[in-house]
Amino acid sequence: MTHNHPSTEQDGDTTFTRLLSWCVVNSKTVVIALAAVSGALLLGDFLYEKHGHFAFEEWFGFYPVFGFVVYVTVVMLAKKLRGLIKRPEDYYGDTSVDAEDGLPATDDGKQNHDGGGHA
Amino acid sequence: MLETIPPIFWYIIGAVITLIIPNGRFRATAMLLIPLAGIWQLLNIPHGDHIQIDFLDYTLTLFRVDKLSFVFGLIFNIAAFLSLLYAWHVRDPIQQVMTVLYAGAAIGAVFAGDLISLFIFWEATALTSVFLIWARGTEGAYHTGMRYLIIQVGSGVLLLAGTLLLVTQTGSIAFIDRGLVDLATLLIFIAFGIKCAFPLLHNWLQDAYPASTATGTVVLSAFTTKLAIYALARAYxxxxxxxxxxxxxxxxxxxxxxxxxxxxxxxxxxxxxxxxxxxxxxxxxxxxxxxxxxxxxxxxxxxxxxxxxxxxxxxxxxxxxxxxxxxxxxxxxxxxxxxxxxxxxxxxxxxxxxxxxxxxxxxxxxxxxxxxxxxxxxxxxxxxxxxxxxxxxxxxxxxxxxxxxxxxxxxxxxxxxxxxxxxxxxxxxxxxxxxxxxxxxxxxxxxxxxxxxxxxxxxxxxxxxxxxxxxxxxxxxxxxxxxxxxxxxxxxxxxxxxISSLSRGIDTAYSQVTAGLNGIVGSIIASSRRHFGPIGLFGSTTRVGSAVAWISALLLIALVTSYSGS
Structure with missing residues (x-):
């Protein structure tokens, strides 16, 4: 993930935003940490007695596998759906707000965008 | 005494009073007092039917407090407070007043004990909230607001139709557990379903809410659909x-x-x-x-x-x-x-x-x-x-x-x-x-x-x-x-x-039929013209001189034949 160091002139980076910037730059580390925590949670299934409503809930790893598989399935199906229903932004013309550029940005009179960078 | 005044009056009076205050931070702050008064009232009022007024042959219950209406009334007041605080910087009087009235109408509907008062507040939520969509002020927002209004008012019309049918069948206007049993309760069910964004009745929600202003959408998100949830939980x-x-x-x-x-x-x-x-x-x-x-x-x-x-x-x-x-x-x-x-x-x-x-x-x-x-x-x-x-x-x-x-x-x-x-x-x-x-x-x-x-x-x-x-x-x-x-x-x-292809079809059919009829009439005219027109056998004219010669010839033939016959 690219990271072009921003110029935050007005109040400078706080420790908190610096920490977040570090996470953004080192996103791979963050993902690995997440995977480690998730793996530990999976193994957590051995450590307690599960009380589910249904028998299948008590299978080892039911919830983790369910979460992962359903997430991927939802996203892949949604991608397919997009192929069917995607239209240009001005499809409904001026009878909808879809194509409007949005409302004027308000900075209380003080402009501090450093501009540009539209996707 | 003060606590038995139906909450909608707090909101209406509050809207009027805040309009008198000059537009600025004092007015915006004063508006925050309205939902706070509503919360105070709810925490102090005993459960029961509080305000009942006779209207024609029916008794309207404007302020029914029980456990179900308490939860929704409380969260609606809290949501109104938070939305007004969030919109504190807004100086557009239309948005200010409509936010207060919309919240008030939704709260009024929650405490309505009968279907007629419910209907009035139900429509009031539609008529007030649409201004929060129009507040965006663009052509697109105008059209979006109109679509929203048609659907919301349509929901109210179904509610009214169901209520009238229910009254003729049972004589009761009470807003209670009805169950889905006949046409009347079905109409009311669909009315609730529209506001609740049931599948296929849902698009007004995704259409209208993103079209509102930054603050307006926050207000909209709290009330209409949860009012429908409350109504369904009450009646079905x-x-x-x-x-x-x-x-x-x-x-x-x-x-x-x-x-x-x-x-x-x-x-x-x-x-x-x-x-x-x-x-x-x-x-x-x-x-x-x-x-x-x-x-x-x-x-x-x-x-x-x-x-x-x-x-x-x-x-x-x-x-x-x-x-x-x-x-x-x-x-x-x-x-x-x-x-x-x-x-x-x-x-x-x-x-x-x-x-x-x-x-x-x-x-x-x-x-x-x-x-x-x-x-x-x-x-x-x-x-x-x-x-x-x-x-x-x-x-x-x-x-x-x-x-x-x-x-x-x-x-x-x-x-x-x-x-x-x-x-x-x-x-x-x-x-x-x-x-x-x-x-x-x-x-x-x-x-x-x-x-x-x-x-x-x-x-x-x-x-x-x-x-x-x-x-x-x-x-x-x-x-x-x-x-x-x-x-x-x-x-x-x-x-x-x-509709446009239907109208195109009708248009084509019409022009083809008229063209066909024109053709028939035209050919009749043409054949008449051929026979009776200037060059036709029956219609052609000739010069006077030759006509005289022809007549003389005919007379001569007539003379010869009459002499020869005698």
Missing amino acids: PGTEILVYIGCVMMIFPVFFAAIENNLRKVLAYSLNNQLGFMVVGIGIGTPLALNGTAAHAFAHILYKALLFMSMGAVLHRTGTTKASELGGLYRTMPLTMIFCVVGAASISAFPLFSGFISKSLIQSAAANEGYMVVWVIMLIASVGVLEHSGIKIPFFTFFGHDSGKRPKEAPWNMLLAMFLTSSLCIGLGIYPAPLYAILPFEVEYDPYTTTHVVTQFQVLLFALLAFCVLYRSGVYPVEIRAVNIDFDWIYRRGLRRI
């Missing part, structure tokens, strides 16, 4: 078809939300999906399920408002909520980002956040009643919620691709409103007992069992991991500027196409 608890309607509502918006670019529209789809959980709870209808619906409505109003507030702040500062135009805002809007993440964690039902302690009541109720498939659908929908509201909203706004935008942090009043709402979301998550205490039924429930906490973390973290894998591998759908058509295509495009 345990109506089984609601379980299946709710299942569809939980699932289909997930897919639309996943590919939608406008993040406030994502939240509108997400709202639709959350209503599904509540509708399932009403359909199950057990005390635990109905408690779950009430608790989920309460928690949902807060975290949904919080999410709309964070997106409103982004809209306020950057002028857009399109994911394709946003990203990297954490640098300059870190507080808004934190509040957004609190809302995202709450709606995704992470333990210690409000969604966890409310949604699980409905899930447990479904499991207790043996609705296994429904339970699985709920779990799928929960993963979907994490996808669009838990991850997509905060990630693509505040992280993701850096848009280069460096907007200022949100204004102080927005931050304060988001802080208070976040505190409530976390507070309810950590300590749900006060909320459980005001639910309609006495039910013992503990969301914090080891199994529940561990399994919830497992499903959520592994879904999060799936996102990381998909995003980093480039499989995750990119945010692009586009619209996705939904069922409203039918009446915004399809019907128009059918």
Whole structure:
């Protein structure tokens, strides 16, 4: 993930935003940490007695596998759906707000965008 | 005495008084007192039917306080307070007044004890809220508002029709548990269903809410749909078809939300999906399920408002909520980002956040009643919620691709409103007992069992991991500027196409028939012309001289023949 160091002139980076910037730059580390925590949670299934409503809930790893598989399935199906229903932004013309550029940005009179960078 | 005045009067009088105060910070602050008065009143009034007035042959009950109306009345007042604080900086008198009146109408509807008063407040919510959409002030917002108004007023008309039918059949206008038994109750059911955004009746929600102003959408998100949830819980608890309607509502918006670019529209789809959980709870209808619906409505109003507030702040500062135009805002809007993440964690039902302690009541109720498939659908929908509201909203706004935008942090009043709402979301998550205490039924429930906490973390973290894998591998759908058509295509495009092709067909048929008739008439005229026209046998004229010669010749022949014959 690219990271072009921003110029935050007005109040400078706080420790908190610096920490977040570090996470953004080192996103791979963050993902690995997440995977480690998730793996530990999976193994957590051995450590307690599960009380589910249904028998299948008590299978080892039911919830983790369910979460992962359903997430991927939802996203892949949604991608397919997009192929069917995607239209240009001005499809409904001026009878909808879809194509409007949005409302004027308000900075209380003080402009501090450093501009540009539209996707 | 003061506490028996129906809350709608607080709001109407409050709206009038605040208009007298010069427009500025005093008026904006004074408006905050109105919902505070409403909350004070609710905490002090005993349960029962308070104000009854005779209207024609019927007795209207304007202020019925019981456990169900108390929960919804309380959260509506809280939502009104938070929305007004969030919109404290707005100086547009139309938005100020309509926000107050809209909240008042919704609260009035919650406390209505009969269907006629309900109808009046029902329509009032439509007529006041549409101004919050028009407040955007663009051509698109005007058309969107008109579509919204037609559908909302249509819902009211169905409610009125059902009520009239019910009165002629039973003579009763009481707004009580009716069940889905005949045409009258079906009409009322559909009226509620429109406002509740049932599948295929849902598009007004995704159409109108993202079209409102930064502050207007926060107001809109709280009232109309939850009023419909309240009405369904009041009149149709345990109506089984609601379980299946709710299942569809939980699932289909997930897919639309996943590919939608406008993040406030994502939240509108997400709202639709959350209503599904509540509708399932009403359909199950057990005390635990109905408690779950009430608790989920309460928690949902807060975290949904919080999410709309964070997106409103982004809209306020950057002028857009399109994911394709946003990203990297954490640098300059870190507080808004934190509040957004609190809302995202709450709606995704992470333990210690409000969604966890409310949604699980409905899930447990479904499991207790043996609705296994429904339970699985709920779990799928929960993963979907994490996808669009838990991850997509905060990630693509505040992280993701850096848009280069460096907007200022949100204004102080927005931050304060988001802080208070976040505190409530976390507070309810950590300590749900006060909320459980005001639910309609006495039910013992503990969301914090080891199994529940561990399994919830497992499903959520592994879904999060799936996102990381998909995003980093480039499989995750990119945010692009586009619209996705939904069922409203039918009446915004399809019907128009059918009508215009029908009219084209009629036009063609008409011109062909007239052309055919013209041809027949033309050929008759042509043949007449041929025979009787100037060159025709019967119609041709000749010169006088030759005519005289011909006549002379004829006379000569006549003379010769008459002589020869005699």
